[in-house]
Amino acid sequence: MRAPDTPVIVKGEALLAVENVSLRFGGVKALTDVSFDIRKGEVRAIIGPNGAGKTSMLNCINGFYHPSEGRITFKGETRRRMRPFEAARGGIGRTFQNVALFKGMTTLDNIMAGRFLKMRSGFFWQLLRYGPAMREEVEHRRFVEDIIDFLQIQHIRKTPVGKLPYGLQKRVELGRALAMEPELLLLDEPMAGMNLEEKEDMSRFILDVNQQYGTTIALIEHDMGVVMDLSDRVVVLEYGRKIADGTPEEVKRDQRVIDAYLGVAH
Numbered sequence: 517m518r519a520p521d522t523p524v525i526v527k528g529e530a531l532l533a534v535e536n537v538s539l540r541f542g543g544v545k546a547l548t549d550v551s552f553d554i555r556k557g558e559v560r561a562i563i564g565p566n567g568a569g570k571t572s573m574l575n576c577i578n579g580f581y582h583p584s585e586g587r588i589t590f591k592g593e594t595r596r597r598m599r600p601f602e603a604a605r606g607g608i609g610r611t612f613q614n615v616a617l618f619k620g621m622t623t624l625d626n627i628m629a630g631r632f633l634k635m636r637s638g639f640f641w642q643l644l645r646y647g648p649a650m651r652e653e654v655e656h657r658r659f660v661e662d663i664i665d666f667l668q669i670q671h672i673r674k675t676p677v678g679k680l681p682y683g684l685q686k687r688v689e690l691g692r693a694l695a696m697e698p699e700l701l702l703l704d705e706p707m708a709g710m711n712l713e714e715k716e717d718m719s720r721f722i723l724d725v726n727q728q729y730g731t732t733i734a735l736i737e738h739d740m741g742v743v744m745d746l747s748d749r750v751v752v753l754e755y756g757r758k759i760a761d762g763t764p765e766e767v768k769r770d771q772r773v774i775d776a777y778l779g780v781a782h
């Protein structure tokens with residue numbers, strides 16, 4: 517992650533390209549021949565009715581699933597298979613539909629855990645907190661404290677995350693993903709289960725991450741108001757196929773999208 521005073525990067529060049537991706541689970545076609553790109557610096561939404569293939573798409577992008585066909589190019593490197601660990605190392609961060617945090621650990625430790633990928637000294641030295649590991653930990657801790665300030669969660673830094681309300685847990689999860697300094701951040705329903713005020717807070721943090729740190733964001737979201745407010749471009753999936761791709765204004769007017777959301781049979 518870059519410092520907050522870094523100038524916003526120019527949106528344009530493709531950071532990630534998905535080409536003709538299909539994914540099957542036995543007889544179920546989760547994705548069929550899907551192509552789209554995510555440009556550097558943009559907020560890209562992936563929307564669609566339940567079961568449209570949105571989470572499957574994110575899982576292909578970060579290596580949880582391997583597409584049955586097609587290819588994915590990230591930062592100019594094309595691949596058919598990648599493991600989630602490699603994706604994270606390569607600069608793809610992720611949050612999940614259901615919060616995936618260490619519930620017994622504090623906010624601070626959860627976010628530090630996200631920083632682990634960035635640590636140079638081995639796990640052994642980290643455990644001993646000795647020598648190079650000690651110095652490194654101080655640096656990483658400073659970085660993590662900056663994230664805690666940025667997300668305005670200082671008051672819960674020592675609280676076990678299992679004790680926090682859901683909206684704050686989602687914010688901690690965002691912090692953990694940011695600790696990896698991702699170039700591309702994948703957010704799977706970041707506002708799910710939140711009340712209006714929590715949604716407004718989360719929307720502001722997502723925009724701040726995008727604008728202040730220049731992080732490219734791809735998000736799945738069901739709340740159309742949020743999607744229209746936050747995103748630069750929207751890709752729409754239905755039954756595993758792409759049915760529309762464009763600015764929020766364009767997809768909102770698209771008849772196939774209107775039909776998909778109203779449940780009109782094709």
Ligand SMILES: Nc1ncnc2c1ncn2[C@@H]1O[C@H](COP(=O)(O)OP(=O)(O)OP(=O)(O)O)[C@@H](O)[C@H]1O
Nearest residue numbers: 541544545546564565566567568569570571572573
């Ligand atoms: N691991 C799996 N095994 C078998 N089928 C799966 C698996 N994951 C997803 N599917 C199927 O693939 C299709 C797409 O599912 P996916 O979860 O990607 O959709 P989604 O758009 O994210 O849905 P939702 O909005 O409900 O979360 C569905 O028919 C689903 O049942």
